[in-house]
Amino acid sequence: MDSLPYIAVLIAYGLVGAAHLLPGIVGERLKSRVRPIALTGVFLHAAALFLGVATIGGGTGFREALSALALGIMGAYVAAGRGRLSALGLLLAPLATVLLGIALVVPRHQVAALEHTPGVLPWLPIHLALVFFGLACFALSFALGALYLLVRRELKAKRFDRLGRLPSLEVLDSMQFRATLFGFVAMTLGIGVGGGIAAASLDVPWAWDPKVGFTALLWAWYGLALQLRIVAGWRGKWSALFAIVGFAAAMFSLVGFNFFFTGWHGYAG
């Protein structure tokens, strides 16, 4: 992973984050340039990640995993964050910046083992793409949920300073539902493909791995959130809380587990 383009990407994401967090100081100066900066960052990031992974030969380590998630999150911001929804940048841009920042400082490790099994290699990128797309959807769902709670709190407290500048409750709620749904579907498929890879490449049909277990829990959590929403009308605040807790757990799984546990997915080696 050649660091130079990544530093440029990091600066771009940092600027986008700063523009949202400090509208008076940074946002005022950048104005309409925020979106072009974010777009440039995303394209550069995608190119660097693709080239990096391609030249290493399918090698994917913890760095790449964090980097891919950061890319997914900024991709979600660029795709969804227009007009009033650009407030999503308040959460997504700093999150992507921090993730990419961690990616740049952690030591480099390889996930071994899997590349040696013939026939598995083409499925690995599909597994990873689905999982990271799913995670990016959950990140978007988390940011939408957090904004929902913010708008709700402002309205209930009768504070009108930000009226008309933040997205509406119903837009946040319906988008949050869709993001969760897409994330859940992608995760389901990603886990399915992962299971297939495991079955094909490991000697034992099922190897317990803390991350697999945790992911199963997470999957069930989002499944429950969707179920409650559709069947029992747990929309709005509840749906937002589910998304926030779910994503916080996912971040813990990705960052925390990798430092403390080992296993097939572990990078702690």
Place this chain on the structure above:
Amino acid sequence: MPAERRLIAVGLSHLTAPVEVRERLAVDPAGVRRTLNNLVSTGVSTEALLISTCNRVELYTVPGRGGEVGVAEFLASFRGPKGEALDNYLYWHRGRDAVHHLFRVSSALDSMVLGEPQILGQVKSAVRQAQEVNALGRVLNRLAQRSLAVGKRVRTETALGQHRVGIGNAGVDLATQIFGDLGGRRAMLLGVGEMGRQVANALQSAGLRELVVCNRTLERAQELAEAQGGTAIEWSRMADYLGRVDIVIAATGAAEPVLVAEDVRRALKARSYRPLLLVDLSVPRNIDPGVDDLEDAYLFNVDDLRSVQSRGMALRQDAALDARKLVSTEADRFMTSLAELDVAARIGGVVRHAEVLRIAEMARSQRLVSSLDGSQQEALDQMTRALVKKVLHNPLQNLRRAAREGDSERVEAILNAMGVQDEDA
């Protein structure tokens, strides 16, 4: 003096004249055309534009031979309600100030309600009326088009028009913060109070799908429903409808709450906990304040709406700062472009004049010229052309530069030195 500096804006507005005076002077479109015809045909004006709304009557004109005095004499025939002269109400703007004033007017910076959206349309119709009687010439035509463009720029590039004002629009602001687009939404109006109507009206303008009117006396509900384009229902059916609407506006004269938390709780369940907006405009309040403690109910009272309203006004004041800057820059730009245009026209005159002199000189040397053969004649012709061009080159360059820099004194000095008279004078 170039025409753009003879331009005058004279008029009165809500800032200088009371309504009794304004209403006497306001004219309908036919009156506008008649007045403009009158001004141009009598030679008081060479160009004229008249804007007449309920808040202002303004004449923009390039005076004719009689100059500003002629315009003043024309205006002297108009009198106030007690037969008094209008001098005390009138303001006069000249040159750039007149341009600046029109730009301020079309940007709604001079309006009674800052940033109101109607004025641009009113200026547009005034321009059309003036065009219909051919009262717009070289200066006012450009000025009129530019002022419409400036008004549009202010609307799109500043936040002046974005923040809504008025109690009805405060309700719309709250509704859009909750629902986004109001296209598929239904509202129920309880009671027929004035403020309730205003909010309902504004919601309908914002695209509300259906309005249900509910009043203790059905007839009054029916009257209002008919006037507003809604459906009237009996008071007893209010609870049924509560689960079907997204917005409830209460404006009855009741002394007791007409909606309590239990009603709203049931309604929320019926709409599977989609948010419900309740606006209580009545004093004493018609909706139990406890309703706001319910998870998905958002209750706002009349004070809340007032604070939304005053925030909108404050934001407009902020946006007006940007708008003023923009308008001022545009006025400068317009003056420069007009001066350049003016100079371009006069440079054309200089060049034509030189050509006339050249041809006359060639004619004086007729005997010499005719003794030459064809190719020699052509060479001589080209040589004299080149000579004239070379001699004029530097002065014209300086003239263009002076015009670009907006230095009209230098423009006049150069033109005088070249012996060119002002074509308009």
